Amino acid sequence: MLHSDSINDNICAISTPPGFGGIAVVRVSGPDAIQIVNTIFSKEISKAKGYSLHYGEIIKNNHDIDQVVVSIFKSPKSFTGEDVVEISCHGSTYIQQEILLLLIENGARIAKPGEFSQKAFFNGKMDLTQTEAIADLIHAKSKSAHDIALNQMKGGFANELSTLRTKLIELASLVELELDFSEEDVEFADRDQLQSLIETIIQNLEKLKQSFNYGNAIKNGVPVVILGRPNAGKSTLLNNLIDDDRALVSDIPGTTRDTIEESSIINGIEFKFIDTAGIRETKDKVEKMGVERTLSMVEKASILVYVYDASTTTLEEVELDLLAFQKVAIPKLIIANKIDLVNNVEFKQHLNISATNKQDTEKVKSKVLDLFSSLAENHEGVILTNARHLEAIQLSLADLSKVRDGLNNNASGEFIAMDIRQSLHHIGTITGEISSDELLGNIFANFCIGK
Template identity: 50%
Template sequence: MNDLLNNDTIVALATPAGIGAIGVIRLSGTEAINIIGRVFKGKDLNKQASHTIHFGHIVDGEVTLDEVLVSLFVAPRSYTRENVVEISCHGSNYIIESIIKLLIKNGARAARAGEFTLRAFLNGQLDLSQAEAVADLIAANSKASQQVAMQQLRGGFSNQLQALREQLVQFASLVELELDFSEEDVEFANREQLRSLVHEIMRVIGKLIQSFELGNAIKQGVNTVIAGRPNAGKSTLLNALLNEERAIVSHIPGTTRDTIEEILNIRGINFRLIDTAGIREATDTIEQIGVQKTMEKISQSALLVYVYDALAITLEELNNDIASLQKPDMNMLIVANKADLLNPEQLAALPHTESAVIISAKEKRHIDELKHKIYDAAIKSQLNGDETLVTNIRHLEALQKTETALTRVLDGITVSVTSDFLAMDIKQALHYLGEITGTVTTDDLLDNIFSKFCIGK
């Protein structure tokens, strides 16, 4: 990573590859303005103010490549805190490649994946968790995932952790001071105050750790399996939820042999709907594989929508099915289908609970009610726009390690361990908290994070 800590001026296409109306080429580095000045026919860009846009032509000797708009961002008032230039040109692949080659010939080099954001981090514009939020924001495919990424990008997560870390650093300094006076047996760090602080930090960290389940669901989508016996109407229900004919519907049992996956957005949350093969004793090898896949998908799901034919199953059979499918960490909705074929007496006999819904997938009755139930079962009113949610597995692991180190601090206070052991455990907690925001980093960690970014960001 040391080779990135230099004065190279980097260049890359910042817009998606492919033909479009325009393409935006980005440069960043000390020489960015000088390099573009060598190939830009128009105003003298070195004499222009930051955050201004200028019309002109990109020329290679006597050859004009394109007419462009050049946007200037003079250091340190830019995304990377370096001189940044953005060239808006026509979206022809030939034009874009020609301009990039020309800029490289004049002193720039091709940027690596995520190198612009890496420079923003290395130059103090963003901390590491904010830099990761940039990638999450680019990848956001729902309103909720966009909101969570924006909250992290604005520093909500970082600020919360930094405030806790600063308080712990103060106590760490006092404990370290005790080591200098070890022969005099003095305590500069009040142990009860330290205990109270650690309890408060662990309370906040515990809440952040618990938020990962919801945060990850928002980021990745909620795995939602539609399961039930053959001919219960699972595929019809999938079609009704999506409002399109996505799955083949037939009265013949065992029609669905493989899983069908689609995305359904409900109130800003993506649900990954998985229609599965009917659960029964398989009559052939292919169907047996389908049933096996169904059980695998159920075991991996966050939410199970169990659909049953209200005319073709007894209450005992229903209860047995539910008992066999229910898992400890899985939410479950019980959906009675084919309500259009039931009389009032039969409808009244169906289970009526908070997790039960009565629908007609064929007639699309009560589908909106089911969508509300699906949302509530997965989210449970946990989503608060101001609440910090952990969405990154790296952050989760660092928080868990911090929690373990702080537990050792509490144990040490309880048994009155010496200051050197106490200091060691506090340092460990500070180290893991620092890994999240980038106060503590390694080259391998940065390589791993930024290599996952797209070129040009």
């Protein structure tokens, strides 16, 4: 966490991943960043223009450490809003450490996790939602996660919140204006107008809230639970979906006794396929624990894939199994497996496959993608992916519900205004307009050192 006595510190760090590589980037930021690098660089750059590149050597005690390219970004047109210098050197760990030591000897200190981004926040270059999006962008493992993070980093979520905040301020001003002239019995705000405005705000916040499960699945991988009776072919299906022999396969029922989770990218979306223990009554304690874990995994799933052995399981048994998950409000794919063992029989209401057939596995992938696409249709525009943002929106909605109830019951304007201000407070914590040292410390502690 940055304090007022360290906000102007000159900081440095390696911004590229640790270890050997073709090149590495050492970043410096602060009021003296250019001068510090100038003292260890073979060319004069103290008066160099911003957005300029300079080729030369890093020098220590009149000996060359490396040939480098120095990039200069001058305040305020830089990532942090301060003077920033990036040194692109060869990826030797020795070279990287030598450059860091030279920077420290000449007035910089090692940056804390996320401190470059934290400086950008304090210097007004971005709000908290945008800085958090940087971390999401760095950790994105699929195109869909990348797209959401990039949109948030560009200010998509911040703009949505700004619109909502403006409406809340408008609502608060109408109510508080009445309070200022309460002794004159003047009504500046029509209660119906206030009700309409509050309903619009609540609907917009509810839409953001409802998008979280979808956004969180995109960010961390869409959980797809594969379940069914023992020996239905679930593990074979998992292995073919991820193109790896990850799950043990045998003809013995109950082979899988614990959940096995593996990821696969399908059309730019990361899916987490979860193989589970076969569902059946059993006296085996270990297998029973596996069945209980299977049922608990269903609650966390975004998509349910039920697999049954078409050669041994009747449709009545299938329907009986599915009754247990009838109240689970997520898309479901019902698969009739081992169809190659059934002569001239087709289960038209289900997807007919042989899990050992690669082409059939592609059909499963296509169906899973279609089911997820149906979820996406309900979540257009800004998507919520951060649990901190969700909590703030839930708190804001709770206060706005009090506002709505107060308007319906003709409550005192003072109480209504108080709840509106509290709702504004919660929205402000998302963007950082309202913040605390503890909040900022928790957010930036999760960043890498060089960012």
